[in-house]
Amino acid sequence: MAEVSVRGVTKRFGEMTALDDVSLDFVNGGFFALLGPSGSGKTTLLRVIAGFLFPDAGEVRIAGQPVERVPVEKREIGMMFQSYALFPNLSVAENVGFGLRTRKVPRAEERRRVGEALELVQLEGLGERKPKALSGGQRQRVALARAIVTNPKVLLLDEPLSALDKSLRVDMQIELKRIQREVGITTIFVTHDQEEALTLADRIGILREGRLVQAGPPREVYNAPVDAFTARFLGEANILPDILPEGARVALPSGMRAAAVRPEALRLTAEQPEDTDNILPGRLVQRVFAGSMATCVVDVAGVTWKVIDRDRDLPQLSDDAAVWLSWDTADTLPIAPG
Amino acid sequence: MAGTLSAGDGRRAARLLAPAYLWLTLAVFLPLSAMLFFSFLTAAPFGDKPVEATLSNYRAFFETSTYALLLWKSIKLGLWVTGACILIGYPCALVLAKQIRGRAREALFLLVILPFWSNSLVRIFSWAIVLRGNGVLDRALDAVWPGDVRLALMFTPAAVVIGLVHSYLPYVILTSYLALQAIDDDIVEAARSLGARRLTILWRLVLPLSLPGLLAGAVLVFVPVVGSFMEPRILGGRFGTYYGTVIEDQFVAVFNWPLGAALSFILLAVVLLILGVSSPVLRRGMQ
Amino acid sequence: MNALRIAGLIWLGLVLVFLYAPILVMAAMSFNASPFYQLPFDFSTRWYEDLASNTAIRTAATRSVLIALAVTVIATALGTSAALALFRYDFPGKRILQVLLFPPIAIPWLITGTAMLIFFFAIGVGRGTPAVLIGHVALALPYVIVVVNARLVSFDRTLEEAARALGANPWTVTRRVTLPWIAPGVVAGALFAFAVSFDQFVVSYFLAKPGDSTLPVLIYTSIRKGFTPEINAVSTLIIVGSMALMLVVARFFSFGGHR
Numbered sequence: 001m002a003e004v005s006v007r008g009v010t011k012r013f014g015e016m017t018a019l020d021d022v023s024l025d026f027v028n029g030g031f032f033a034l035l036g037p038s039g040s041g042k043t044t045l046l047r048v049i050a051g052f053l054f055p056d057a058g059e060v061r062i063a064g065q066p067v068e069r070v071p072v073e074k075r076e077i078g079m080m081f082q083s084y085a086l087f088p089n090l091s092v093a094e095n096v097g098f099g100l101r102t103r104k105v106p107r108a109e110e111r112r113r114v115g116e117a118l119e120l121v122q123l124e125g126l127g128e129r130k131p132k133a134l135s136g137g138q139r140q141r142v143a144l145a146r147a148i149v150t151n152p153k154v155l156l157l158d159e160p161l162s163a164l165d166k167s168l169r170v171d172m173q174i175e176l177k178r179i180q181r182e183v184g185i186t187t188i189f190v191t192h193d194q195e196e197a198l199t200l201a202d203r204i205g206i207l208r209e210g211r212l213v214q215a216g217p218p219r220e221v222y223n224a225p226v227d228a229f230t231a232r233f234l235g236e237a238n239i240l241p242d243i244l245p246e247g248a249r250v251a252l253p254s255g256m257r258a259a260a261v262r263p264e265a266l267r268l269t270a271e272q273p274e275d276t277d278n279i280l281p282g283r284l285v286q287r288v289f290a291g292s293m294a295t296c297v298v299d300v301a302g303v304t305w306k307v308i309d310r311d312r313d314l315p316q317l318s319d320d321a322a323v324w325l326s327w328d329t330a331d332t333l334p335i336a337p338g
Numbered sequence: 339m340a341g342t343l344s345a346g347d348g349r350r351a352a353r354l355l356a357p358a359y360l361w362l363t364l365a366v367f368l369p370l371s372a373m374l375f376f377s378f379l380t381a382a383p384f385g386d387k388p389v390e391a392t393l394s395n396y397r398a399f400f401e402t403s404t405y406a407l408l409l410w411k412s413i414k415l416g417l418w419v420t421g422a423c424i425l426i427g428y429p430c431a432l433v434l435a436k437q438i439r440g441r442a443r444e445a446l447f448l449l450v451i452l453p454f455w456s457n458s459l460v461r462i463f464s465w466a467i468v469l470r471g472n473g474v475l476d477r478a479l480d481a482v483w484p485g486d487v488r489l490a491l492m493f494t495p496a497a498v499v500i501g502l503v504h505s506y507l508p509y510v511i512l513t514s515y516l517a518l519q520a521i522d523d524d525i526v527e528a529a530r531s532l533g534a535r536r537l538t539i540l541w542r543l544v545l546p547l548s549l550p551g552l553l554a555g556a557v558l559v560f561v562p563v564v565g566s567f568m569e570p571r572i573l574g575g576r577f578g579t580y581y582g583t584v585i586e587d588q589f590v591a592v593f594n595w596p597l598g599a600a601l602s603f604i605l606l607a608v609v610l611l612i613l614g615v616s617s618p619v620l621r622r623g624m625q
Numbered sequence: 626m627n628a629l630r631i632a633g634l635i636w637l638g639l640v641l642v643f644l645y646a647p648i649l650v651m652a653a654m655s656f657n658a659s660p661f662y663q664l665p666f667d668f669s670t671r672w673y674e675d676l677a678s679n680t681a682i683r684t685a686a687t688r689s690v691l692i693a694l695a696v697t698v699i700a701t702a703l704g705t706s707a708a709l710a711l712f713r714y715d716f717p718g719k720r721i722l723q724v725l726l727f728p729p730i731a732i733p734w735l736i737t738g739t740a741m742l743i744f745f746f747a748i749g750v751g752r753g754t755p756a757v758l759i760g761h762v763a764l765a766l767p768y769v770i771v772v773v774n775a776r777l778v779s780f781d782r783t784l785e786e787a788a789r790a791l792g793a794n795p796w797t798v799t800r801r802v803t804l805p806w807i808a809p810g811v812v813a814g815a816l817f818a819f820a821v822s823f824d825q826f827v828v829s830y831f832l833a834k835p836g837d838s839t840l841p842v843l844i845y846t847s848i849r850k851g852f853t854p855e856i857n858a859v860s861t862l863i864i865v866g867s868m869a870l871m872l873v874v875a876r877f878f879s880f881g882g883h884r
Contacts, residue, residue: 052527072530079531085524091548099532347714350795353709358703358766365763366737376743430640433633448875452642457824457843460860463690463848464651474650482654505643565733572848582735589739589831599743602736613731
């Protein structure tokens with residue numbers, strides 16, 4: 001059951017095609033992350049779903065109703081902005097109650113629902129404050145309460161956590177996930193932070209240059225990227241070169257023409273490993289220590305590879321030493337060539 | 339380092355500030371004090387007449403209703419012109435700030451405030467040419483709507499209002515535009531996502547948020563209009579007697595300087611009252 | 626594009642017509658042969674030719690320009706140094722000094738002008754060009770200070786501190802670091818000062834000696850006597866000139882038009 005469904009949506013701005021024939025389903029109650037580099041069209045897609053933009057072609061359905069020509073104010077969506085966009089002249093309670101007031105909800109009910117929403121985001125008792133008198137994290141919670149108090153069919157979040165500093169961001173991720181589960185609202189959020197997307201979402205969609213590259217559960221997309229771009233964008237990936245260096249031995253599964261290997265799947269040894277299907281010779285360029293983990297940068301016939309492992313599991317080698325990389329065939333990620 | 343200065347810095351600051359502020363003292367603050375002093379004299383202390391201290395100049399204002407009525411007439415003129423400037427200018431600023439984008443906005447904005455920097459006397463004069471009987475406006479109207487339609491606007495209070503609105507409209511547009519432009523587009527979008535219609539957004543968000551700018555523009559219009567004399571003289575004809583023209587007369591025609599000084603000071607008191615009342619809102623808007 | 630947006634554009638268009646139509650009519654009439662602005666329109670440059678031989682207007686125009694130039698030099702120098710001091714130093718009473726800039730801008734010129742007239746008579750300066758000059762500088766000063774200050778706000782103070790740490794004395798810091806940065810603000814302030822003086826009518830009207838007046842005062846007295854097409858021609862020249870000047874200012878000092 002798809003709460004929001006996008007079919008063949010195309011959007012152009014003059015010469016530029018921001019969205020090119022994008023089709024996606026967002027299941028009811030799901031938490032969906034739209035991920036992509038800047039200019040990939042992820043924000044445009046969110047704004048098309050919200051109703052700020054009308055698509056040039058294609059169909060958008062919310063709860064089964066075609067809405068691609070319905071303006072935002074009639075779509076019954078909830079939206080949270082990167083800047084939070086709290087109304088500075090209104091108090092916290094008036095901000096949260098704004099959408100109820102426009103829907104002509106009786107005052108008593110408005111008070112009750114605003115109270116509940118503030119309780120949900122743990123801001124009880126701050127209703128009389130002005131947004132200016134709140135901290136960044138509190139503003140964020142007000143924005144969230146305001147977006148969900150009207151019981152919208154879908155909650156849209158535009159880079160909701162990017163304005164917060166790192167430790168607060170992690171707290172808010174947990175909080176956001178908790179509230180989303182509690183309310184059970186279909187949620188679509190846009191981010192350029194792949195870690196955030198993998199942490200929060202139960203489905204992710206990756207966009208590049210206006211096209212949907214891949215969509216699916218985070219683990220699936222991470223473990224089976226369709227191409228080198230996705231492999232690199234979702235965490236790091238070493239792409240296997242077309243021409244292998246001398247001494248290399250690679251067992252590509254049948255039918256696979258291009259492949260990648262995650263840095264954490266690689267083993268690094270000083271001696272040539274015996275009983276492995278996949279080995280590559282290289283030269284250690286640099287070893288970067290990062291607490292419990294370490295990254296080794298290895299030059300494989302002119303191409304840079306990265307190996308990530310627990311620091312104590314990596315052999316102590318001097319820079320420029322000859323090394324061997326090896327991995328299990330099960331860790332070879334098939335990708336589309338190019 | 340607030341409030342503390344080394345001796346050297348103190349001398350340097352004083353050297354940089356003294357010329358400008360001495361000039362302002364000599365040319366603005368001392369004259370205003372002198373005028374206050376003058377307004378309590380029986381005659382200008384330049385002739386042979388004996389000079390005494392008196393309250394008669396202020397008594398003249400309060401005993402006869404003539405001056406008070408003229409001041410009220412000028413205040414009414416100020417309200418009319420300010421009201422018209424707001425009604426015409428605010429929507430204009432709204433269109434400029436929230437509807438037009440990019441280079442077109444920059445160009446149109448410049449076009450709107452450009453006349454504001456050209457000579458206001460000349461612009462009033464240009465209205466005299468347009469409005470005069472059998473002038474361009476009458477001819478144009480005649481061409482559109484033949485028959486004996488005569489506006490006969492020249493030398494009426496309406497002509498004075500039109501000229502003054504033309505002079506001061508860019509103030510309201512400028513200040514409203516700056517306030518409106520400072521409103522984040524996200525705020526409007528957030529309100530739309532919550533189901534608000536355009537009128538609701540205007541009434542509950544845009545108008546309150548830009549009110550300090552609008553009010554600043556209103557004050558900038560109202561204050562000089564209450565003290566205007568050139569515009570009523572040129573466009574008002576025999577209806578053109580206002581508080582400002584009476585003050586002008588005391589200095590250039592009747593030569594009753596002490597009375598003129600007293601009338602000027604009463605006007606100043608009204609102006610300061612208005613500035614004082616509006617300043618809390620204006621200061622809030624500055625932040 | 627919905628009806629509301631179209632209505633908005635129409636409104637803006639009407640406002641522009643309202644603002645520019647009378648100016649264009651005046652400009653057109655200055656090329657009309659009829660001395661009483663009679664239609665039909667009959668193209669002629671005779672009023673501009675008359676203008677060239679009208680000594681009263683020419684001397685008044687020259688006086689206005691000279692006064693405006695002097696005002697520009699004095700007000701820019703005084704205003705820039707005051708703005709620098711207000712920006713650079715913190716001292717008790719600074720707020721008061723900043724607030725004191727507003728009376729010359731906010732008080733109607735009728736009041737300021739008549740007060741100046743009284744005071745200048747009392748101290749023996751009397752009416753005439755020196756009085757006009759003193760008055761204009763005082764009116765232009767706050768504008769220069771505000772405009773230069775607006776530019777200074779975006780100046781990185783640490784640049785001055787860095788220069789001082791490198792051993793530069795305050796004057797060298799000002800000359801080599803601060804002034805180059807605020808130059809656009811100073812130029813804009815200077816153009817404002819010129820415009821304030823050149824367009825100034827009210828204060829000049831009270832301070833100029835009759836028969837020895839500035840151009841706006843001459844225009845006012847001529848208008849009150851009756852319509853004279855030469856005034857029309859010179860007014861057209863003034864308005865074209867001051868708009869051109871302000872287009873130059875706009876290049877130096879963009880009024881929040883970006884984004």
